[in-house]
Amino acid sequence: MKSSEVNFDYERSARTGLDEVVFAAGKSVDQIAYIVEAAVARQVRLLITRLAPAQFEALPEAHRARLDYCAVSSTARLGATAPLTRAPRIALLAAGTSDIPVAREAERTLRYYGEAIELFADIGVAGLWRLTERIDAIRLYPVLIVVAGMDAALPTVVAGLTHSALIAVPTSVGYGVAAGGHTALNAILASCSPGIATVNIDNGFGAACAALRIVHMMDRAVAQVAIASGEASPLSEES
């Protein structure tokens, strides 16, 4: 491992509101350890995704002790998590129990950025009542992340029942023609319900980031109103 192989984008948060995050799949243990050390040395916090249990176990004990690791979602966090200071604005819907790891990746990412979520799990439309009995609660959230595999019919039905911004996450749950999540992805993209946006298969992290961009813009809109009405001091564009 040579230091010239890593060139971390520490300024990304200032440019985009989102940190550079370490995608561990395919990285060597040496490379991951180097990145963790650099973050510790620089005193910045860090989010690591796709860190398989075997990779985590291979890290030096000192690193492992510092990391808040979650094996279900294969994520690790270094450093303090932002405190939760408001009610959740993002609802996380999961069609089936097998979709939980992807949902947890989204949840852990949002929590890293200080956003709480409300989970609505196992509400796939094969048992429609599971969704309809909860739809009024779901409608209250301005941003919905809908995680579904197999035929991914859930986002279509939800989008037909709500006003909220909706990010769908296809998952690789299933086998045969479903395997890999391409059918879920394509079904979401081809949905007859308008206004669904999507991300890569199993990309709970990416959905969380898309949701963060939306809530950040909601915050900016509110802040700009507040400024206009003299209630608050001006915020910069990056706020």
Added chain:
Amino acid sequence: MKSSEVNFDYERSARTGLDEVVFAAGKSVDQIAYIVEAAVARQVRLLITRLAPAQFEALPEAHRARLDYCAVSSTARLGATAPLTRAPRIALLAAGTSDIPVAREAERTLRYYGEAIELFADIGVAGLWRLTERIDAIRLYPVLIVVAGMDAALPTVVAGLTHSALIAVPTSVGYGVAAGGHTALNAILASCSPGIATVNIDNGFGAACAALRIVHMMDRAVAQVAIASGEASPLSEES
């Protein structure tokens, strides 16, 4: 066109309960005309599918006059249609208005064999009320043919709400990742609702045949009970 190129399977009905049907796509006008003439000469009736308007128009006037042609479904029927002697047992559900040509192919095929249908059209789950307000009526039919394109979420939701035998037909409605109907097909195959069976993309004819096999077996079951209880005379296996 040489007669040696055609070798019609006139006995198929005796073996399977279903006639050999002419698939016109890719056949020359000469070949189709020859087959129609042979059927007329033999005094058998005939169903032709995928007969494009241009093919139909290119047939000799005498042939066209004999055929009951439907441009929406690209089907033609030669000879008398069986009279309808009972209430419909098959419900035909179409998710959107664009799915009608495929649904009509199924309807015309069933009618050729003496089966009436009830049509429930434009009930896609993006507007869920359209389905739920009709679901009690749908449940009364023992066999459902569900025609849907794009993400084909309708069969999943219907299967979760009914006991009936359910044949789904994916359609090629849509564009981008949906085009060609492969996403609809795969979504149906990967459905989280159990017990959905499917046929090829846009294959309204095949779905009708699968439905016919089922109602034929329902009839046989009833007949066997009747025989057992002494109400009717025995039926052969082919009945």
Added chain:
Amino acid sequence: MKSSEVNFDYERSARTGLDEVVFAAGKSVDQIAYIVEAAVARQVRLLITRLAPAQFEALPEAHRARLDYCAVSSTARLGATAPLTRAPRIALLAAGTSDIPVAREAERTLRYYGEAIELFADIGVAGLWRLTERIDAIRLYPVLIVVAGMDAALPTVVAGLTHSALIAVPTSVGYGVAAGGHTALNAILASCSPGIATVNIDNGFGAACAALRIVHMMDRAVAQVAIASGEASPLSEES
């Protein structure tokens, strides 16, 4: 594992005649154990599919003791199996010996619901006599499940020789262009024999459910005739 991740659809049977079944692939051992415990607590029976031997072995001993596990088909059943009270109505055809695990998944699912089957194994059409010498016995069954991999020519030939309702199950047996079962699936969907319906690759469970929907409708038809002729008391729609 949090209880909020599971939301079991215990009412599915009332709505569809089929229980919610646990699809174990991709679920953690914790999740499966939780579901088993909940079923035991609620005193309901359970069918689990795609439960790999490694997953089964990782369950607590108390759970393992309660489950009727079959490693060939990767299925487990919890609770009493319905008694068999009639002769089999469903024939299970398997093209080759390698297709047996998928056939056993179908068989075990049907047995869970009280349906016996007759197995016709290793009758692929490369040795045509194996099929033709048994075809008269096969024709007696109103519902056929035909399991085949590689080029899946068996369903086409069987459909051309029988009146029965026919559910084909493509399998992932084979390699090269066959691997994954997509060729078997596509060959079935493109079959020149009319009236074949199909399910996902290796989906013996789904084929069993489609067959159950058909025999349930046969039963309903018979019951309705009986009611009409005064032999039996009325049955509700859900019977």
Added chain:
Amino acid sequence: MKSSEVNFDYERSARTGLDEVVFAAGKSVDQIAYIVEAAVARQVRLLITRLAPAQFEALPEAHRARLDYCAVSSTARLGATAPLTRAPRIALLAAGTSDIPVAREAERTLRYYGEAIELFADIGVAGLWRLTERIDAIRLYPVLIVVAGMDAALPTVVAGLTHSALIAVPTSVGYGVAAGGHTALNAILASCSPGIATVNIDNGFGAACAALRIVHMMDRAVAQVAIASGEASPLSEES
């Protein structure tokens, strides 16, 4: 054309903030004409997408006169367009001149709902200065729709430079491995910049709807703040 084939979802707007929109591709002229007549009779406005010039020309003159048709984007609008009462909040970025038809579909959809846009066209990253010289202006918009074909590198670079919510639209511009837009779609989904959400290939309409969901939620957030601070009267959840 039978009226039973159409079952318009007039209440969709109340449920989702977005009308049911007519997808004309694959519909017959008869079906489209029927839908237009029904909307006129009911005195509702209508948006039609994918209405090819040949379809438009085949409509009765009376219908054509009522429709505001745009051949570039293949869209038609019936009835009054909402007045523009505020500065644009959505920026529309198009990588190349060939992406304009898709961008115009998005623009016309947004305009139908009363949203103005600012267009930044022909800013593909092969000539990076075209983007960097405009990036400060782009950053001011809370929602970005980024339309790009071929390798679709533009959304990745834009997402790395902005805080805004970002909806990418892959287009079918290109040939060989690009044709159909699948490469653009996959490149967007696999982007190394976090927080990009996407829609189907060439789906300018869908991107506009996703953007509308976001600005509606921004409006709701602002309204809720206003309510809390006593500046405005309460708004219902649908506002």
Added chain:
Amino acid sequence: MKSSEVNFDYERSARTGLDEVVFAAGKSVDQIAYIVEAAVARQVRLLITRLAPAQFEALPEAHRARLDYCAVSSTARLGATAPLTRAPRIALLAAGTSDIPVAREAERTLRYYGEAIELFADIGVAGLWRLTERIDAIRLYPVLIVVAGMDAALPTVVAGLTHSALIAVPTSVGYGVAAGGHTALNAILASCSPGIATVNIDNGFGAACAALRIVHMMDRAVAQVAIASGEASPLSEES
């Protein structure tokens, strides 16, 4: 059209027993006309495949007069055809009437090289008797070319019933998952009957060439025996 664009391989027959043949698809009329002129000037005969009727019609009248053109198979022959001096050794089996154009391409290619064929048409296995009643006749031919589209089950069944060398030709007959012939091709490649060799989709010409290579080797084997037993004069390797 510049003469430098064409570099005809006149010696191919000496090297391989097969002439260079002109593949007209994608060639301009100028290029085809140039090649025909060159063959006339050089006094060699010529076979042209994939010569669409529109291309043929666009050729100069003088060229058209010289060519023996067949619109069904899109082939043209220039110069004398070899006389038929023996009984056919190659049987041509076509599963359906729609497969005839591909079968005719094979037949015309074989005839160009002096080989007659026997045609067995419309013997697809959906009506199994059509094959079994002719199988004894088919078995007499040492080389079988089996043309089939859709699910292409015919080659599998034929291979299980015969000793002969068997070349299968998948065709593009069908729609949905069959379209393009990929399913037929893959089903043939994945066949459970051993010893089937195949060629590209719709490649009747290629199958004919593969069959020619086999009969040429049969002839060489006979000739070598004859030489060994003193009945004939030695033949060179190229005979």
Added chain:
Amino acid sequence: MKSSEVNFDYERSARTGLDEVVFAAGKSVDQIAYIVEAAVARQVRLLITRLAPAQFEALPEAHRARLDYCAVSSTARLGATAPLTRAPRIALLAAGTSDIPVAREAERTLRYYGEAIELFADIGVAGLWRLTERIDAIRLYPVLIVVAGMDAALPTVVAGLTHSALIAVPTSVGYGVAAGGHTALNAILASCSPGIATVNIDNGFGAACAALRIVHMMDRAVAQVAIASGEASPLSEES
């Protein structure tokens, strides 16, 4: 393992000249052991393909001792191999050293049926001299099996230089776009050299069977000449 799961086609050799062969991939050790026992009991010989070393090792010692196993080609033979009574008629060409396992599967299959081969290995066209220096020797064989992976250019060049019947076998050697052998397969099918026939990826067994069908027909042709000239006694069609 139940005996009803296996239904061996012992008569296949009489029908086709080729035995039923056991394809071990996907079969359980129980199933394989049962088949071996049945063959021993019946005193027939047996060829097993795709028998992975782990499967072989898991067989009972008594079985292993009876089998002639080759780990390179994953094949096993039970019973006596036919003696070699003539010079090889089949040349086996392998493009690279990595293609050897597939070539050995073909060789072992041919040997099982009494045919010797000559191997020409590592003659890929990236080093063209390796082929051209051996081409005169290759031309002497009436049947060529050409095994090649990656871009599979070897069969094209060989076919352009020889009269022989040519069976190509694509292999899964390579990575990236080559992986799985689909590129090799497609390149062979799309070859610009006429008369190449092919089999499934890595299917050395199938290529051997196709070659056997050809040499059997050569033998039959020679036998028929001998009969006609009174040199030999008549042979049945099956000889």
Added chain:
Amino acid sequence: MKSSEVNFDYERSARTGLDEVVFAAGKSVDQIAYIVEAAVARQVRLLITRLAPAQFEALPEAHRARLDYCAVSSTARLGATAPLTRAPRIALLAAGTSDIPVAREAERTLRYYGEAIELFADIGVAGLWRLTERIDAIRLYPVLIVVAGMDAALPTVVAGLTHSALIAVPTSVGYGVAAGGHTALNAILASCSPGIATVNIDNGFGAACAALRIVHMMDRAVAQVAIASGEASPLSEES
């Protein structure tokens, strides 16, 4: 057409040595006309690719008169072509006559930039002598562009016989598995000959640009040597 839709990258040549070139496929006639007018007004020259004859014919007469149009390659040039001042350094190899349009696109692009080429056409490896008799001449060119469709075996053989830089261009010539050129592309990428680089299917333009980058670097190397040895005045980095 609005001027805001076009944002031409006039400085690209200074940055990369290559002009921005107009890709006409998918552009409207209005857009193309606008771009031509802008180039005339600005007095810059222009290269247009993928300009179909129908698009060219639809342009105003004044535009057509200014353009040097080639229907074979679908390219148009505006303004003076650079004079040829040296012997060709780039050889253009085309496997078949059908590959000529793609080769001509490369040739016309190179000529636009002042580079002559030598054409070696119809030298596909099915007739190997056509290549080997010319290989010594080919070896003299430092850069080779090799255009080939179907199985694209030519680049592999050429790369094994030469030292030159080699850019391969797969073409869409062929049908069945070849259609679209994906097999040619994949075969080139999987080639067993090292050092072949490739471009998109049918992308003669892109291959020409890749070749230009190479010869520009050869020129820079020579110029730097000349500077070092005092023979020439210094050249800027962009020379």
Added chain:
Amino acid sequence: MKSSEVNFDYERSARTGLDEVVFAAGKSVDQIAYIVEAAVARQVRLLITRLAPAQFEALPEAHRARLDYCAVSSTARLGATAPLTRAPRIALLAAGTSDIPVAREAERTLRYYGEAIELFADIGVAGLWRLTERIDAIRLYPVLIVVAGMDAALPTVVAGLTHSALIAVPTSVGYGVAAGGHTALNAILASCSPGIATVNIDNGFGAACAALRIVHMMDRAVAQVAIASGEASPLSEES
């Protein structure tokens, strides 16, 4: 392992400037050991690629001691490496840290042939400043190898900013739609920046060879100028 299975192309360097290199994936340890022994015996050096650590470890100790093995890039070198006698002419750009193994394969291949490189790592365009701050240094290299996975936007941006010859290497970094590197490959092929050439996924070796062909031609150009100006003695074509 038989010696007849290997037929090393020792003369390839004379023909092409590049040695035959051993591709170890799919080769048995026996085969690799045989090749190493042969090279030692013949006293030639050797480069081995795709030699997995498990394969390396399984080689005899004597072999391992002779090989210069690198586990990151899975390459081994036998024999002396050419001394570096000049400044690097090839820049190696890697978009992310996960792309390093592929970049190292290229670097080790170039070093084997005596070429040094300069590495620019972790400069993906999601953080554009990482590229722009180094672009002036990058421009000085006449040949660029750009390694990128996921959406592979880096080559497009680099090509728009430089004159250099540019070889892109797509990598298999990513998951979901990215997995396998096909999206990266297709994005590169469909790039809107002209003049990018590419190689197979993860093919660092192939990119190095393509770069070597270019620098060899630069050397030949310089040598020819030198000869012309009388400064140096003539070099043969192979130099």
